[in-house]
Amino acid sequence: MLRRGRLNLMTIPARRLAPPCGMTSASPMGLISAVSSLANPARFNAFASRATPWLVGATALVLGAGLYQGLFVAPADYQQGETVRIMFLHVPSAWLGMMGFVIMAIASVGVLVWKHPLADVSAKAAAPIGAAFTFLALATGSLWGKPMWGTWWVWDARLTSFLILFLMYLGLMALRSAIEEPSRAAKACAILTLVGSINIPIIKFSVDWWNTLHQPASVIRAGKPAMDSSILIPLLVCALGFTLLFLTLHLVAMRTELIRRRLRTLRITTAAAAFVPEPAE
Amino acid sequence: MRSPVAAVLTRDLALARGGGAGLGVVFFLIVVTLTPFAIGPDLALLRRIGPAILWLGALLATLLGLDRLLQADHEDGGLDLLHLAPASLGTLVAAKIFAHWLTTGLPLVLAAPLFGVMLDIASQGLGRVTIALLVGTPALACLGAVGAALTVGLRRGGLLVPVLILPLSIPVLIFGVAASGDGPEASGALMALAGLALGYAALGPFAAAGALKALRD
Numbered sequence: 001m002l003r004r005g006r007l008n009l010m011t012i013p014a015r016r017l018a019p020p021c022g023m024t025s026a027s028p029m030g031l032i033s034a035v036s037s038l039a040n041p042a043r044f045n046a047f048a049s050r051a052t053p054w055l056v057g058a059t060a061l062v063l064g065a066g067l068y069q070g071l072f073v074a075p076a077d078y079q080q081g082e083t084v085r086i087m088f089l090h091v092p093s094a095w096l097g098m099m100g101f102v103i104m105a106i107a108s109v110g111v112l113v114w115k116h117p118l119a120d121v122s123a124k125a126a127a128p129i130g131a132a133f134t135f136l137a138l139a140t141g142s143l144w145g146k147p148m149w150g151t152w153w154v155w156d157a158r159l160t161s162f163l164i165l166f167l168m169y170l171g172l173m174a175l176r177s178a179i180e181e182p183s184r185a186a187k188a189c190a191i192l193t194l195v196g197s198i199n200i201p202i203i204k205f206s207v208d209w210w211n212t213l214h215q216p217a218s219v220i221r222a223g224k225p226a227m228d229s230s231i232l233i234p235l236l237v238c239a240l241g242f243t244l245l246f247l248t249l250h251l252v253a254m255r256t257e258l259i260r261r262r263l264r265t266l267r268i269t270t271a272a273a274a275f276v277p278e279p280a281e
Numbered sequence: 282m283r284s285p286v287a288a289v290l291t292r293d294l295a296l297a298r299g300g301g302a303g304l305g306v307v308f309f310l311i312v313v314t315l316t317p318f319a320i321g322p323d324l325a326l327l328r329r330i331g332p333a334i335l336w337l338g339a340l341l342a343t344l345l346g347l348d349r350l351l352q353a354d355h356e357d358g359g360l361d362l363l364h365l366a367p368a369s370l371g372t373l374v375a376a377k378i379f380a381h382w383l384t385t386g387l388p389l390v391l392a393a394p395l396f397g398v399m400l401d402i403a404s405q406g407l408g409r410v411t412i413a414l415l416v417g418t419p420a421l422a423c424l425g426a427v428g429a430a431l432t433v434g435l436r437r438g439g440l441l442v443p444v445l446i447l448p449l450s451i452p453v454l455i456f457g458v459a460a461s462g463d464g465p466e467a468s469g470a471l472m473a474l475a476g477l478a479l480g481y482a483a484l485g486p487f488a489a490a491g492a493l494k495a496l497r498d
Contacts, residue, residue: 112495192427
């Protein structure tokens with residue numbers, strides 16, 4: 001049997017308890033020191049297990065209220081009718097699809113510059129969640145497009161940019177699964193994420209330019225009217241609820257990843273103990 | 282004593298002369314040949330989408346060949362020597378990319394007018410698409426080098442590089458095809474393409490070198 005007392009002491013391979021030397025002197029940067037104090041996986045785990053129920057509750061409350069407001073209370077659009085309600089899922093999903101990449105980019109700086117042990121855990125956990133929200137944005141956009149544009153898919157600048165973002169998520173996940181050793185995978189994914197995030201504005205600009213080149217302006221809904229507060233407020237509540245949902249999923253995924261890594265180290269050490277003969281003393 | 286950059290250049294050019302450089306052009310020709318089978322031998326249609334076909338063919342030929350940029354050096358241990366060489370790794374990677382482009386990218390550019398004739402592109406259009414490819418293929422090589430560096434030593438590297446890099450190469454494709462056309466935006470697009478090429482040439486080799494250093498065993 002495994003010794004339970006040992007299990008708590010096991011940490012992920014790249015463990016680094018003390019914050020990097022340059023950072024202790026920069027104590028005014030409270031956020032950074034708070035983040036680096038969570039570098040201890042055990043401390044992070046304790047924090048996460050206390051925060052998770054609160055986050056779940058807040059998500060249920062805010063997202064429930066937002067979706068109720070959006071799907072039942074908010075008025076239907078005078079042009080688009082009830083289909084406008086897809087917006088309450090579509091727009092927050094799109095925001096979070098982008099936020100996922102921003103989180104991964106920040107975490108990648110953490111991997112490469114600060115070598116924060118939780119940065120790669122965060123980046124790895126954020127990828128599938130961000131990809132899922134990007135997919136949700138694409139799927140709801142497509143569902144919204146059918147009644148609006150009369151077709152499931154339009155090569156509209158925003159939809160196309162999101163498709164490219166989705167492909168970049170898939171590429172990152174493919175790269176990670178192709179590299180067996182976790183520390184190499186962490187660095188490779190961090191570099192690719194940063195290269196990708198430098199490219200995202202260029203891609204966005206070029207796709208917008210391409211779109212104006214190929215599509216007459218009449219197809220794009222030009223001159224959108226200012227959003228009424230009866231729609232805007234539920235939308236913002238939904239966005240907040242989705243953000244909380246993202247944070248909850250991210251935190252749970254990070255804890256799962258930490259446990260997975262601990263399990264991996266455990267397996268390696270127990271296998272080593274089982275197969276390597278004891279050296280003669 | 283020769284400079285390390287010159288040594289890398291002459292070595293890679295000598296190795297490329299051994300064969301394999303023509304394979305990219307053959308692949309390019311096959312992509313161009315397949316297109317009429319896919320969309321029908323309608324010359325008017327082919328003329329209209331000709332530059333786009335040439336760009337897609339060149340894009341795929343460039344990126345599919347890029348996994349060999351560093352893989353062979355990884356296999357024969359040459360990469361370790363590059364790490365030890367008395368020059369910055371970024372400069373050496375830039376030299377490798379340049380040699381790779383000379384032996385695989387430039388032949389594609391030179392073949393493009395010939396294949397363009399097969400797609401019934403007019404002579405002015407042939408000039409434009411060739412210039413656009415001349416400016417754009419180095420950008421693709423520099424971008425692809427990052428993918429090649431990230432996947433060095435992986436068994437599935439061959440298919441992974443295009444999956445990682447093709448989404449990032451979309452701006453080059455957009456501006457490249459626009460610069461090959463005869464619309465009023467063509468000259469502006471060529472400028473944007475040149476800007477992209479310069480930007481990727483400045484950043485790509487050093488990002489690739491950073492990846493090689495970070496992933497070194």
